[in-house]
Amino acid sequence: MGYTRNDWSEYYGGGRGFRRLGDEERDLLVEHAPAPEGGRALDIGCGTGELSGYLASLGYTVDGVDFAEGALERARAEHTGVAGVRWLCLDVEHDDLADLADGGYALVVLRLCIAFIRDRARVLRRLAARLRDSGVLVIITPVVEHTADERRHAALDERELAALTDGFEHAERFDAEGLALLVLRGPAGSFSAEEKLRPEPQAVFGAAVVVTDASGRVLLGRSTRDMWELPAGRVETGEAAQVAAVRELAEETGLMARVEDAHVITVLHDDRLDVRRVTAVVRVTTWSGELGLREPHRFVRWEWHDVNTLGTLGKIFAPSAQALSAVWPGVLPGLPPTHSYACSTAIPPVPGEPAEAGRLRERMADLVTEKGWAPSPRVRAALREVPRHRFVPEAPLEAAYHDDLAVVTVRESPRTALSSVSAAWLQADMIEQLRLEPGGTVLEVGSGGYNAELLAHVLGERGRVVTVDVDPYVVHRTQRLCAEAGSGRVTAVLGDGGLGAPGQVPVHGFDGIVITHNASDVAPAWREQLAEGARLVVPLAMGGYTRSLTLVRRGDVLHCEHWTYCGFVRDRGAAARATPAVPLAGGDVTVRWEDGEPGDTSGLEKALRGPRRELTTGLVVRGIFNFETLQIYAATTLPGFCRLAAPEGSTLIAQQDAAAMLSDGSLAYLTHRKIKDAPDPADRLTEFFIHAYGPAADQLAERFADRVRTWDQMVRESGYPPLTIHPAGTPNGQLPTGDVLDKPSARLVFQWPGRVRDRAQGLLAAGGQPGP
Numbered sequence: 191m192g193y194t195r196n197d198w199s200e201y202y203g204g205g206r207g208f209r210r211l212g213d214e215e216r217d218l219l220v221e222h223a224p225a226p227e228g229g230r231a232l233d234i235g236c237g238t239g240e241l242s243g244y245l246a247s248l249g250y251t252v253d254g255v256d257f258a259e260g261a262l263e264r265a266r267a268e269h270t271g272v273a274g275v276r277w278l279c280l281d282v283e284h285d286d287l288a289d290l291a292d293g294g295y296a297l298v299v300l301r302l303c304i305a306f307i308r309d310r311a312r313v314l315r316r317l318a319a320r321l322r323d324s325g326v327l328v329i330i331t332p333v334v335e336h337t338a339d340e341r342r343h344a345a346l347d348e349r350e351l352a353a354l355t356d357g358f359e360h361a362e363r364f365d366a367e368g369l370a371l372l373v374l375r376g377p378a379g380s381f382s383a384e385e386k387l388r389p390e391p392q393a394v395f396g397a398a399v400v401v402t403d404a405s406g407r408v409l410l411g412r413s414t415r416d417m418w419e420l421p422a423g424r425v426e427t428g429e430a431a432q433v434a435a436v437r438e439l440a441e442e443t444g445l446m447a448r449v450e451d452a453h454v455i456t457v458l459h460d461d462r463l464d465v466r467r468v469t470a471v472v473r474v475t476t477w478s479g480e481l482g483l484r485e486p487h488r489f490v491r492w493e494w495h496d497v498n499t500l501g502t503l504g505k506i507f508a509p510s511a512q513a514l515s516a517v518w519p520g521v522l523p524g525l526p527p528t529h530s531y532a533c534s535t536a537i538p539p540v541p542g543e544p545a546e547a548g549r550l551r552e553r554m555a556d557l558v559t560e561k562g563w564a565p566s567p568r569v570r571a572a573l574r575e576v577p578r579h580r581f582v583p584e585a586p587l588e589a590a591y592h593d594d595l596a597v598v599t600v601r602e603s604p605r606t607a608l609s610s611v612s613a614a615w616l617q618a619d620m621i622e623q624l625r626l627e628p629g630g631t632v633l634e635v636g637s638g639g640y641n642a643e644l645l646a647h648v649l650g651e652r653g654r655v656v657t658v659d660v661d662p663y664v665v666h667r668t669q670r671l672c673a674e675a676g677s678g679r680v681t682a683v684l685g686d687g688g689l690g691a692p693g694q695v696p697v698h699g700f701d702g703i704v705i706t707h708n709a710s711d712v713a714p715a716w717r718e719q720l721a722e723g724a725r726l727v728v729p730l731a732m733g734g735y736t737r738s739l740t741l742v743r744r745g746d747v748l749h750c751e752h753w754t755y756c757g758f759v760r761d762r763g764a765a766a767r768a769t770p771a772v773p774l775a776g777g778d779v780t781v782r783w784e785d786g787e788p789g790d791t792s793g794l795e796k797a798l799r800g801p802r803r804e805l806t807t808g809l810v811v812r813g814i815f816n817f818e819t820l821q822i823y824a825a826t827t828l829p830g831f832c833r834l835a836a837p838e839g840s841t842l843i844a845q846q847d848a849a850a851m852l853s854d855g856s857l858a859y860l861t862h863r864k865i866k867d868a869p870d871p872a873d874r875l876t877e878f879f880i881h882a883y884g885p886a887a888d889q890l891a892e893r894f895a896d897r898v899r900t901w902d903q904m905v906r907e908s909g910y911p912p913l914t915i916h917p918a919g920t921p922n923g924q925l926p927t928g929d930v931l932d933k934p935s936a937r938l939v940f941q942w943p944g945r946v947r948d949r950a951q952g953l954l955a956a957g958g959q960p961g962p
Contacts, residue, residue, distance in 0.1 A: 195257050195258055195259070195281070198256075198257070198258035198260065198261065199258045199259050199260030199261070200260065201258070201260070202237065202238065202258055202260040202261040202263075202264055203260040203263075203264075207237060207238050207264075208237055208302045209302060209369075210240065211240050211241055211244060211301075212366060212367045212369075213367075214365075214366040214367050215301075215330060215366045215367070215369065215371065216244065218364050218366055218371050218373075219244075219245075219248070219299075219328065220248065222326065222328070222362070222364075222373045223296075223297045223299075223326050223328060223373070224248070225245075225248045225249035225250045225296070225297075226296050228251075229249065229250050229251070229296035229297065230250060230251045230252070230253070230291050230293065230294075230295050230296060230297075231245045231250035231251070231252045231253070231295060231296065231297040231298070231299065232252075232253050232255065232290065232291075232295045232297070232298045232299070232317070232320065233245060233252055233253065233254045233255060233299050233301070234255050234282055234298065234299065234300045234301075234303060234317065235255070235256055235300060235301065235302065235303025235306075236254035236255055236256045236261070236262075236265060236277075237256060237261050237265070237302075238261060238264045238265050238268055239254055239262075239264070239265030239266075239268060239269045239272075239275070239277070241299065241301050242254035242265070242269070242272075242275050242277075243269045243272045243275065245297070245299070246272050246273065246274040246275050247272075250274070250296070250297065251274045251275075251276075252274060252275045252276070253275075253276050253278055253290060253291060253295075254275055254276070254277050254278065255278045255279075255280045255282065255290075256278075256279065256280075257279065257280060257281040257282075257285075258279075259279050262277045262278075262279055265277055278290075282307075282313055282316065282317065283307055283308065283309060283312075283313050285545070286544075286545040286546050286549055287316065287320070287546065288546070288549060290320060291320075293322070294320050294321060294322040294325065295320055295321055295322060295325060296321075296322055296324075296325050296326070297325065297326055297327075297328065298317050298318070298320065298321060298325070298326075298327045298328070299327075299328045299329075299330070300317075300327075300328070300329050300330070300331075301328075301329075301330040301331075302330060302331065302332070302344070304329050304331050304346065304354070305331060305332070305343065305344050305345060305346055306344070308491075308493065309407075309493040309494045309495070310353070310354065310493065311353070311356065311357075311412075311418075311493050311495060311499075311503060312407065312493060312494060312495050312496055312499065314327070314354065314357075315357065315377070315379075315496065315499040315502060316496070318357075318358075318374075318377030319377070319586065321377060324375075325375075326373060326374065326375050327358075327373075327374040327375075327377070328371065328372065328373055328374070329354060329370075329371070329372040329374070330366065330369055330370070330371050330372075331345065331346050331351075331369065331370055331372075332344055332345035332346070332368070332369055332370075333345055333346065333347070333348075333351070333368070333369070333370050334346065334347040334348075335347075335348075336368045346370070349412075349414075349416065349490055350490065350491070351363070351370055351372070352416065353412055353416070353490070354372060354374075355372065355374060356379075356503060356504030356505070357377060357379030357380070357502040357503060357504055358374040358375060358376055358377055358379070359375060359376025359377075359378060360374070360375040360376050361373070361374050361375075377502070378502070379499075379501070379502025379503070379504075380501070380502065380504070381500065381501050381502065381503050381504055381505070381506050381511070381522060382504070382505055382506070383506055383507075383508040383511040383512075383522075383525055383526065384415075384417045384505040384506065384507055384508060385462065385507075385508055386415060386507070388462065388463045388464075388465060389462055389465050389467060394424075394465055394466055394467060394468060395424065395425045395468045395469075395470075396422055396423060396424045396425060396434075396467075396468070396469050396470070396509070397422060397423065397424075397425055397431045397432075397434040397435040397438060397469070397470045397472050398420045398421075398422040398435075398469050398470070398471050398472065398509060398510060398513035399420055399421040399422060399435045399438060399439045399452075399472050399474055400420060400471065400472065400473050400474065400513060400514065400517045401421070401439065401445065401447070401474040401477055402494075402540060402542050403494050403542060404541075404542050405494070405542055405543060405544040405545075406496075406497065406542035406543045406544065406547075406580070407494035407495055407496055407497070407542075407544075408494065408495055408497055408500070408514070409421065409443065409445075409481075409492060409493075409494055409495075410492070410493060410495055410503075410506075410510070411442065411443070411488075411489040411490075411491070411492045411493075412489065412490045412491050412492075412493065413488060413489050413490070413507070414487065414488055414489065414490060415507075416505065417504075417505035417506060417507050418503050418504070418505065418506045418507065418510065419489075419506075419507040419510045420507075420510040420513055420514070421435075421438055421439045421442045421443055422438060422469075422509070422510065422513075423437075423438035423441070423442070425470070430449075431454050431457075431470035431472060432449050432452040432453070432454060432472055433449055434470075435447075435452050435470070435472035435474065436448070436449055436452050436474075439474065439477070440479075440484075441484055441485065442484055442485050442488070442489065443481055443482065443484060443492055444479050444480055444481060444482035444484055445477045445478070445479045445480075445481060446477060446478050446479040447474045447476065447477040447478075448476070451474055451475050451476040451477070452472050452473070452474050452475075453472065453473045453474075453475065453533075453537045454470050454471065454472055454473075454533045455471050455472075455473050455516060455517065455532070455533055455537060455670075455673075456471050456516045456530050456531060456532045456533055457469070457470050457471070457530070457531040457533065458470075458471060458509070458512050458513065458516065458528050458529065458530055458531075459528065459529040459530075459531070460508075460509075460512070460526075460528040460529065467509065469509045469512070469513060471512075471513040471516045471517065473517060473537060473540070475537065475538055475540050496544070497518055497521060497583045497584075498521070498579075498583060498584055498585055498586055498587070498590075500514060500521050500522055501521065501522055501523070501584065506522070508526075511525055512525060512528050516530065516670075517670065517674070518583040518584075518670070518671070518674075519663070519666060519667040519670055519671075520583070520584055520599060520667060521583045521584045523584075532666075537673050539673070539674060539675055539676060539677075539678070540674055540675070543577055543579070543580070544587070546587050547577060547579050547587055547591070550579075550587055550588065550590075550591035551573070551574060551577070551578065551579075551591055552574060553591065554573065554578070554591040554592070554593045554614055555570060555573035555574045557593040557615075558573060558593050558614050558615045558618050559573075561593075561615060563615040563616075563618045563619045563622070564618040564619075564622065565622065566622060568626075568628075568647075568648045569618055569621055569622055569644075569648060571647070572621075572644045572647035572648050573614065573618060573644070575647060576640065576643045576644050576647055577675050578590050578591060578611070578614070578640050579591065580671065580674060580675035581611060581638065581639040581640035581643070581671050581675070582597040582599060582611050582640070583671070584599075585597045591614075592613075592614075593613070593614045593615055594613050594614075594615060595613055596610045596611060596612050596613050597610060597611045598610045599611060599638065599664075599667070610638070611638050611639075611640050611641070612641065612706065616738070616754070616756055617640075617641050617644060618644075619738070619754055620704055620706075620727045620738060620754075621641075621644060621645060621648060621704070623725060623727050623738075623740040623752050623754075624702035624704060624725050624727055624740075625702075625725060626645070626648050626649055626653075626701065626702055627701070628648075628649060628650035628652065628653060629649065629650060629652040629653055630649050630653055630654075630701030630702065631649075631653065631654045631655075631656070631696050631700055631701055632645050632649065632653075632654075632655050632656070632700060632701060632702040632703070632704065633655075633656050633657075633658070633690060633691055633694070633700045633702070633703045633704070633719065634655060634656070634657040634658070634703075634704050634706060635657075635658055635659075635687030635688075635690070635703070635704070635705045635706065635707070635716075636657075636658075636659060636687060636705060636706035636707040637657040637658065637659035637664050637665055637667075637668040637682055638657075638664070638668060638706070639657075639667070639668045639671040639672050639676070639680070639682075641704075641706060642655045642657040642668070642672070642680045642682075643655075643672065643675075643676050643677060643680060645704070646676070646677045646679040646680050647677065649679070651679075653679060654679050654681070655679060655680045655681070656681050656683060656691045656694040656700075657680060657681070657682050657683070658682075658683045658684070658685045658686075658687045658690070658691050659682070659683075659684065659685075659687065660684075660685065660686050660687060662684055665682050665683070665684045668680075668682040669682045681694065687705070687707075687713075688711075688713040688715065689713070689715050690703075690713070690715035690716060690718070690719040691719070692715075692719075695719045696721075698721050699719055699720050699721035699722070699724065700719055700720055700721060700724065701721055701724050702720075702724055702725055702726075702727075703716050703719065703720050703724075703725075703726045703727070703728075704726075704727045704728075705726075705727065705728040705729060706729075707729070708729050708731055708736055708757070709728050709729060709730050709731065710730075710731050710784075710785075710933070711933045711934050711935050711936060712726075712728065712730065712741075712748065712915055712933060712935060712936040713935060714917065714935050714936075716728070717743060717746070717748060717917075720743045721743070722743055722744070722745075723742065723743065723744070724742075724743055725740055725741065725742055725743075726740075726741045726743065726748060727739070727740050727741070728741065729756050729757075731784060731785075732784075732785070732822055732825055732826065732931060732938070733784050733785055733821070733822065733824070733825020733826065733831055733833070733849075733931075734769075734782065734784030734785075734825070734833050735818075735821040735822055735825060736756060736757055737753045737754065737755060737756065737818075737822065737910075738753070738754040738755075738756045739752070739753060739913070740752035740753075741915060746916070746917055747914055747915065747916055748914065748915040749913075749914055750910075750912070750913035750914070750915070753909075753910040755818050769782050769783065769784055770782070770783045770787070770788040771783075771835075772788065772791050774791065774794055774795055774798060775795065775798050775799075775842055777837075778836060778837065778840050778841070778842050778843075779798060779834060779835075779836055779840070779842055779843055780834070780835040780836070781794075781832050781833070781834060781850070781852065781857075782832060782833045782834075782835060783832050783833075784825075784833060785825075785931060785932075785933070786932070789830055789832060789852045789853075790852075790855075791852070792855060793854075793855025793856075793884065793885075794852075794855060794856075794857055794883075794884065796855075797855060797856055797857060797883040797884030797885070797887075798842055798857070798883050800883060800884070801883075802881055802882070802883055802887075803880075803881070803882040803883070803887040803888060803891050804879055804880070804881055804882075804891075805879065805880045805882070805891040805892065805895050806877060806878075806879050806880075806895070807877075807878045807879065807880060807895045807898040807899060807902075808895075808899060809877065809878040809898055809899065809902050810865070810875055810876070810877045810878075811875070811876050811878075812872065812873070812874070812875055812876075813871055813872040813873070813874060814871055814872075815876060819901070819905055819906070819909060819910055820849075820898070820901050820905075820906075821849060822910070822940075823897070823901045823905055823942060824849045824860070824894075824897060824898075824901075825849070825931075826929050826931050826938075826940050826942075827897060827929050827940075827942065827945065828851045828893075828894065828897055829851065829853065830851045830852045830853045831849070831850070831851055832850050832851065832852050833847065833848070833849065833850060834847070834848040834850045834857075834859050835847055836848075843859065843881075844861045844863075844881060845861055848860060848861060851890060851893070851894055853886060853890060854884070854885065854886040854890075855884050855885060855886070856882065856883060856884025856885055856886035856887050856889075856890050857882065857883050857884055857887075857890070858880055858881065858882035858883075858887065858890035858891050858893075858894045859880070859881055859882075859894075860878065860879075860880060860894065860898065861878070861879050861880075861881055862876050862877065862878045862879065863876070863877060863879065864876055865877045878898060880894045880895045880898075882894075900944055903944070904942070904943045904944030904945075905942060905943055905944070908943050911928075911940050911941050911942045911943065912928075912940075912941040913938060913939065913940055913941070914926060914938075914939050915936050915937070915938050915939075916936065916937045916938075916939065917935075917936065917937070918932070918933070918934065918935050918936055918937060920937055925937065925939050926939055926941065927941065928940050928941040928942070928945070929941075929942060929945060
């Protein structure tokens with residue numbers, strides 16, 4: 191039996207092959223994997239192409255894949271008349287899978303080849319990720335008990351067969367003339383932390399070894415107890431945990447490491463029945479040797495696993511699961527609590543990533559650059575070099591390197607994110623806006639790791655990044671992931687970001703500050719800790735509409751020089767604001783005041799039960815229309831501004847979220863309707879209306895419509911206005927002319943075109959509401 195591509199090519203070139211496709215196999219494939227319309231199939235280990243040809247005859251478009259060119263030469267020669275088959279030379283265990291079909295497969299088949307794949311669990315997850323919805327993965331393999339001794343290297347035993355079904359929602363097994371045929375569906379997968387029997391008292395202190403290969407994959411063994419485990423064992427009398435880890439690694443796997451390359455990152459303590467179990471989690475950064483099965487009485491096999499698939503592996507020994515989560519916090523959610531004692535040992539970054547990561551990172555950087563978000567060479571270089579996927583270890587590579595998606599890392603609920611890694615384009619834009627020079631020091635408020643490392647890369651070897659977060663778990667996660675894959679120039683600090691980082695401020699102040707959460711206010715500490723002339727980039731909510739503002743410090747005043755439309759997770763610091771809200775009409779309408787004090791809602795219940803006034807604004811727009819400045823304009827110039835929320839299908843409010851104004855027991859809000867449809871979206875026409883309820887409906891509707899018309903005539907083409915932000919308490923007489931929006935810690939002055947007037951008319955009325 192050969193193991194290299196050359197060996198297999200010679201095998202096939204010599205005229206040899208494998209067992210011919212049997213009638214029972216054909217019948218089972220027809221029954222359990224019939225070809226859907228437009229269905230595509232992937233035949234792994236296609237050999238001389240018999241199965242690929244048969245799948246094509248069933249109506250599939252087929253990719254026949256083998257890593258031996260000798261096999262494919264025969265396949266092409268023997269199936270020249272077969273249409274719908276593409277032959278690919280590819281090693282699915284080690285190669286980048288970019289050449290496979292982008293749209294995925296309805297069927298993936300591995301016939302007579304699974305026994306020759308070392309990392310079976312990882313490979314199956316790579317392939318299952320390529321299945322379309324309702325797709326099926328079929329494995330056909332000899333079984334040890336039905337195979338002659340000289341051929342058993344090509345067969346699997348019952349325990350190995352059972353391991354193949356882990357992580358699939360539905361698994362069926364059939365017999366096909368002595369072969370096992372597994373039909374696997376639903377690759378969503380899950381894992382459970384499994385226990386063994388009561389540990390022996392002398393094994394209470396153990397070491398769990400976390401080691402990764404050149405592709406960043408972690409080593410786990412399939413134990414005779416039918417679960418996955420890290421290399422591990424007890425710490426013998428007189429041994430240090432690092433020594434025990436190196437010894438156990440060699441004894442169990444054959445891999446060799448030096449004690450100085452074994453680092454205790456934390457010590458875990460939990461209870462198993464009446465035994466106190468203490469586990470030193472040892473991260474091995476460098477190793478050598480060949481992987482082998484040294485203790486077959488304990489382990490069936492060793493495999494390398496992609497970190498982002500650990501949550502789909504099925505049963506994992508509980509201490510191993512806790513150790514994996516200690517190295518990559520969040521990669522296995524929902525583990526039972528355990529005591530963790532972090533060690534302060536300095537650990538060098540551990541290299542390693544799959545080939546796909548480099549390709550996807552280049553693609554992400556290209557897309558961000560092409561869209562104009564990364565014009566500077568240093569930001570583009572950071573996007574190409576900082577390994578984003580290692581800061582979201584629970585995410586698939588495609589999601590980690592999507593240019594337009596944020597990756598949620600901490601959730602409060604299934605629908606509410608507490609922490610995330612923002613979309614790459616937005617991170618690039620915010621870093622660009624800071625205009626950093628090499629060697630500077632930057633404060634990031636809201637941690638995660640990746641954005642801080644981008645900043646560190648832009649600042650260069652003499653630069654430094656301080657990242658602060660209010661959540662101890664987020665800080666721990668950032669510290670751990672930066673230790674695994676970072677530059678060593680990021681300092682993660684636990685604290686309320688609204689206070690900045692008091693103990694970390696350089697003498698001259700920070701050379702830039704970036705806020706990575708939705709801010710309802712501009713904290714005084716951000717201005718005070720910012721160097722003169724430096725920039726603060728903050729996603730600031732104004733009337734509930736968030737824009738990333740680039741603010742330059744000039745004394746006590748922040749001057750805005752750039753706006754970006756964006757969205758972020760909410761602030762969780764002491765300054766976080768609970769939005770006042772009043773439900774009306776049995777919850778069919780909710781009124782919210784994102785800034786200032788709540789307005790008077792008396793009379794609105796009655797008003798909403800009365801007639802609705804409808805008034806056109808006269809604004810008709812073509813195609814997909816951007817009215818992001820209208821949102822801010824309305825929020826900062828309309829008296830009594832508020833927001834309305836309504837459930838889908840509400841009979842009172844025509845949209846689920848609307849800009850509104852409230853006065854004199856009456857309510858008016860902005861909505862729109864399509865007045866001309868067309869196949870091409872660019873040809874569709876939309877008209878903006880005001881809907882109003884209450885005794886003052888006519889006056890409110892006219893006032894709101896007039897404000898929309900003014901925006902259309904004076905603001906629409908000019909973009910965002912000049913904006914300055916002043917400390918709270920700045921007297922009106924010291925403010926420039928403009929519309930003022932008061933925050934608890936700051937006064938925002940907007941100089942909208944067409945709104946230049948006597949300063950007193952532009953100031954907010956008492957209670958934080960803007961003047962008319």
